[in-house]
Amino acid sequence: MQVSHSKEIANFHIVGINYKKTDAAIRGLYAINQAQYQELLEHARTVQLDDLFVLSTCNRTEIYGFAPSPRDLMELLCRKSQGTMLQLEEMAYIKSGEDAIRHLYQVGTGLDSQILGDYEIIGQIRNAAKFSKAKQCLGGFLERLVNSVLQVSKLIKTETGLSKGTVSVAFATVRMLERICPDIRNKKIVLLGVGKIGRNTCKNMIEYLGVKQITLINRTMQVAQDFAGQHGLRFAPIEDMVPEMRAADVILVASNAPQPTVLAPHLADSGPKLVIDLSIPFNVAAAVGELPEVSLVNVDELSKVQDETLQNRLGEVPKALGIIEEHMAEFLYWYKMRKHAVVLKAVKDKLHEIHMREIQQQKNGNDYKMEDVEQVSSRIIQKMINLMAGKVRKETEKSDLYIAMINDIFETGVKQD
Known part of the structure; x- marks a missing residue:
């Protein structure tokens, strides 16, 4: 890998895949968990790529950074994910210079999200950059850029209606359950995985659907027990996962395993079931959807659930784009002045x-x-x-x-x- 490059904007790239061109199965191949992220950053430093970060969510995996070529970033991503270089070259989008900067602003403000105005993405960007900085892989340019994106995201949230209303994957789950399970209050529900997505989905079901027959299962049982105690729900140990799922009518899977944890034999001949997989990569094996009495739904299908809120948000897009352009111009001015300052100091010396x-x-x-x-x-x-x-x-x-x-x-x- 070539390592000589300057911190000119022309050498700032973003390489990524997202929901627009790839399905959840392919995105799962390029998903990066925290352990992989750390290994990726450690390797990046060995090849003198030291100003970058990786954003990996259920809808996208993107790597931002300075490099001689976008291909160097692609190689980093493929080195630590399950995806291949050949497929990434075919499916990825690449942006450089000001286009890459503008893309980060649009991602951070929810304009590029599968659900328009999704506000959770900005927290994921903040955490991804923070992790890179802790590993000495976030330089002054990227840190300043991320801080600007955080500021713009907050400004758009307060000054436009882009994020108003309740629209998220968790809420889309509720809308789907409301539509296809009108008697949802009488159904036995199992929630496997009590992380952020699982908790949000559970809270929405309680608040909007009034359900209470929810059994929580988590690999760390104390997490499930604590959340169940707060909301008056039932919990069960991970060892009882299979019998609990077989007895359920609806199964929500929001775990974070690198491979499927819910398999076809677990649910075979156990009666009609609706299984919703909220995980990336998928934590429900595709064969589960082939069982005669099982309906399997994944995050891509959930994100197609439309809400009138989305139509209202579309009208706020031009205002949000205007705010982005204004603050992006300020960032670019800072960058140019920073370059001049370096030259002037050298002249002074x-x-x-x-x-x-x-x-x-x-x-x-x-x-x-x-x-x-x-x-x-x-x-x-x-x-x-x-x-x-x-x-x-x-x-x-x-x-x-x-x-x-x-x-x-x-x-x-x-x-x-």
Whole structure:
């Protein structure tokens, strides 16, 4: 892997796959868990890629960072995920420079989400960047950019209606249950996995559907027990997962296993069931959906559940885009000024070096006289002129440009043809 690259915006890339072109099964191949994320960052440092972060959610996996080529980021992603380079080259989208910056703003504000205005994504970006920073893989450019995106996301949430109303995968689950299970209050429900998505889905079912026959199962039983106690629900140990699922009418799977935990033999000949898989990668084997009395729904199908709220949000998109463009322009101005500051400091250091060298030569251990100071100043000026003239002579094709710039910078008043 080539490692020499500059931190010019042209070398800032994003490579990703999302719900627009890939289904949940393919996205699952490129999903990155925390352990894989740490390994990816550790390897990145060994090849001198040290300003990047990875965003991995149920709807997308994206890697942002500076690299000689987007392919370097693709190789990093494939190295630690289950996906292949060949498939990623076919399915991925690649953006560079200002397009990559704009993409992050749109992702962070929910404009690029499968459910328009999804506000959870910004927390996932914050956590992904925070993790990269803790591993010394988030540079000043990306940290500043992420902070700007966080600010813009908050501004859009408060000044537009883009995130108003209740629309999420968890709420879409409730709407689906409401439509296909009108007697849901009388159904036995098992929730496997009491992480964030599982808890949100459970709370929505209690609040909007009034269900109480929910049994919680989690690999760490204390988590299930605590949540069950807070909401008056039942819980069971992971060892009882199969008999609990077989006795249920509705099974919600929101676990975070790297491979399916609910298999066809677990539910074979156990009666009619609705199984909803909220996990990426899938935690319910595809064969479960082939069982004669089982209906299997995954996150892609859930996200098709439309709500009138989404139509209202569409009208807020132009306002949100305007806010993004305004703050993106401020970020780019900061970046340009930062580049100038580096150059100006280097010029200052160069002038200081010439100044000190001339002073030292003039002193020779003797006291100063005014004419000595004048001679030193004259020599410093002449050395700077010699530096500029030497550059102009050397770069003949750019000589006119250099002279014009010098003329403009020092405001000489000399008119050039």
